[in-house]
Amino acid sequence: MKLSNFHINSYNDNGFLVIKKFFSKKDIETISSELNKILSADNKNIYLYYTRSKINKKLILNRIENFYENNKKIKKVLDKKLKSIIYQIIKSKVNIFKDKANIKSPGAVGFEPHQDLTIWNNMYKIKEFITVAVTIDKSNKKNGCLEISPKSHIMGELAKFEKAIPLNKVRKLKWKKLISLPGDIVIFNDKTAHRSDSNLSNKSRRMLFLTYNEIKYGSKIRKYFKDKIKNYPPNNLRKKNIKYNWKI
Numbered sequence: 001m002k003l004s005n006f007h008i009n010s011y012n013d014n015g016f017l018v019i020k021k022f023f024s025k026k027d028i029e030t031i032s033s034e035l036n037k038i039l040s041a042d043n044k045n046i047y048l049y050y051t052r053s054k055i056n057k058k059l060i061l062n063r064i065e066n067f068y069e070n071n072k073k074i075k076k077v078l079d080k081k082l083k084s085i086i087y088q089i090i091k092s093k094v095n096i097f098k099d100k101a102n103i104k105s106p107g108a109v110g111f112e113p114h115q116d117l118t119i120w121n122n123m124y125k126i127k128e129f130i131t132v133a134v135t136i137d138k139s140n141k142k143n144g145c146l147e148i149s150p151k152s153h154i155m156g157e158l159a160k161f162e163k164a165i166p167l168n169k170v171r172k173l174k175w176k177k178l179i180s181l182p183g184d185i186v187i188f189n190d191k192t193a194h195r196s197d198s199n200l201s202n203k204s205r206r207m208l209f210l211t212y213n214e215i216k217y218g219s220k221i222r223k224y225f226k227d228k229i230k231n232y233p234p235n236n237l238r239k240k241n242i243k244y245n246w247k248i
């Protein structure tokens with residue numbers, strides 16, 4: 001897909017860009033069925049995170065991480081198309097930095113308003129990250145669609161390190177609910193404030209979040225996941241008597 005100047009200016013002005021129907025139905029079906037296969041396979045390199053449902057306190061699947069480098073079919077669908085679209089926006093080639101599928105099973109809690117910058121600030125000396133969110137299941141107000149704050153990317157750091165944006169600032173920001181259909185994408189950067197509500201519907205709301213860095217910073221994905229499972233391992237790799245803290 002070739003982006004117009006209108007798209008690129010819109011990304012630069014607002015801090016995000018929505019592209020409807022970016023991935024075909026077939027692409028999304030491939031990703032969806034591969035995510036399901038991951039759940040029934042036992043690949044120790046792909047990490048499954050579970051939390052408690054806010055509706056009935058049952059253990060529910062929350063996130064799948066590190067599938068990008070461990071599932072050839074998903075990688076093939078995503079790789080070229082996303083790298084090409086990012087290239088058109090930031091005029092630089094990129095490497096994948098991290099990947100996750102937020103499953104948002106029924107009852108999953110939402111995400112507090114935050115900028116990714118406050119968590120990854122200068123991580124591995126990388127100065128800027130760009131993320132693409134890919135809708136797998138339709139998202140709406142009931143299942144906690146992504147919400148973005150237009151123009152927040154030019155407001156500097158809105159929160160302290162590893163913290164959510166404080167309420168007095170959240171109230172002053174504009175918020176836009178991004179209701180989406182399978183195949184839609186939204187591109188934003190590490191300064192763009194975003195959040196989402198809990199999923200109070202009876203179906204999952206799966207959305208991929210693929211984060212990239214410019215190639216001049218190298219390829220850090222392996223290092224990222226090595227450090228990640230040390231600091232915040234998936235449920236099946238946790239040690240007893242240690243409290244692990246999820247940072248936004």
Ligand SMILES: O=C(O)CCC(=O)C(=O)O
Pocket residue numbers: 102111144145146194195196197207209248
């Ligand atoms: O999945 C969502 O609803 C939001 C995800 C998010 O904000 C994040 O992972 O940083």
